[in-house]
Amino acid sequence: MADRTDEVRGEKVVVRFEAKRCIHSRNCVLGQPAVFVPNSPGGWIHPDAAPVEAITALVETCPSGALSYQRLDGGKEEQAPVVNTVRVRENGPLAFHADLRLEGSAPAFRATLCRCGASKNKPFCDNAHARMGFTATGEPAVQDSPALTQRGGELKVSPLPDGPLFVSGNVEIVSGTGHTVLRTRKVALCRCGGSKNKPFCDGTHAQNGFQSDS
Numbered sequence: 057m058a059d060r061t062d063e064v065r066g067e068k069v070v071v072r073f074e075a076k077r078c079i080h081s082r083n084c085v086l087g088q089p090a091v092f093v094p095n096s097p098g099g100w101i102h103p104d105a106a107p108v109e110a111i112t113a114l115v116e117t118c119p120s121g122a123l124s125y126q127r128l129d130g131g132k133e134e135q136a137p138v139v140n141t142v143r144v145r146e147n148g149p150l151a152f153h154a155d156l157r158l159e160g161s162a163p164a165f166r167a168t169l170c171r172c173g174a175s176k177n178k179p180f181c182d183n184a185h186a187r188m189g190f191t192a193t194g195e196p197a198v199q200d201s202p203a204l205t206q207r208g209g210e211l212k213v214s215p216l217p218d219g220p221l222f223v224s225g226n227v228e229i230v231s232g233t234g235h236t237v238l239r240t241r242k243v244a245l246c247r248c249g250g251s252k253n254k255p256f257c258d259g260t261h262a263q264n265g266f267q268s269d270s
C-alpha cells in the first residue's frame with residue numbers, strides 16, 4: 057500500500073485520505089458516490105459535491121480512519137466516542153473506535169488493525185486475511201465483566217514486537233453482532249493469528265514464529 061496522503065480542500069471542509077490505513081471497505085464510494093469517485097480525472101475526492109454535514113457524517117463511519125476531515129465553516133469537528141470500543145470482525149481485523157493513541161501514529165478516533173498476522177502493513181489491516189483465508193469467529197464467548205466507571209478517555213495501543221497488541225485504557229470489546237465480550241482497562245489482543253482464545257493473546261506467538269516486522 058502506497059504511503060500516500062491526499063488532502064482536498066473544499067469550500068466548507070478539508071477531507072484527508074491516508075492510503076496506508078485504508079481497508080477498501082468501499083464505505084465511502086457507496087455512501088457518497090458523488091464525493092468519493094475512484095479513478096476520477098483530477099482527483100477522487102470532491103468535497104463540494106454534497107452538503108458538508110453529509111460528508112462529515114460519512115467520513116466518521118470510515119472504519120479504518122483513512123478518512124478524516126477538518127471543518128472550514130466553524131462546524132463541529134469529529135469527537136472522541138463516549139465509549140471506547142474494539143469490534144471483532146468475523147475472519148477479519150479488529151476495528152477500534154476510541155480516543156486512540158496508537159504507538160507510532162498520530163492520535164485518531166478510528167483504526168482497523170491486523171489480527172491474522174499476515175498484513176504487510178502492520179499494525180494496520182491490508183486485507184491479507186481475505187487472501188490467506190483467515191478464519192476466526194466474530195462472536196467470541198461473552199465474559200462476565202463489571203461495568204467500567206469510565207467508558208471513554210485515552211486508549212493506548214502498543215503493538216508489541218513479535219507479540220500482541222497491548223491495550224490500556226477504558227475499552228469494551230464487542231462482537232460482530234454487538235454483544236459486549238469484555239469490559240476492561242488492560243488487555244493483550246492476538247495479532248499473530250494463532251491464539252486458541254481469539255481475540256485474546258494466549259502466548260502462541262512465542263511458538264509459531266510470528267514476526268511483527270514481516
Ligand code: SF4
Pocket residue numbers: 077078079080081082083084085117118119120121122123
Ligand atoms: S476504509 Fe475508509 S477510505 Fe478506505 S474504502 Fe473504506 S471508507 Fe473508504
Ligand code: FES
Pocket residue numbers: 219220221245246247248249250251256257258259260261262
Ligand atoms: S499475538 Fe497471537 S497468541 Fe499472542
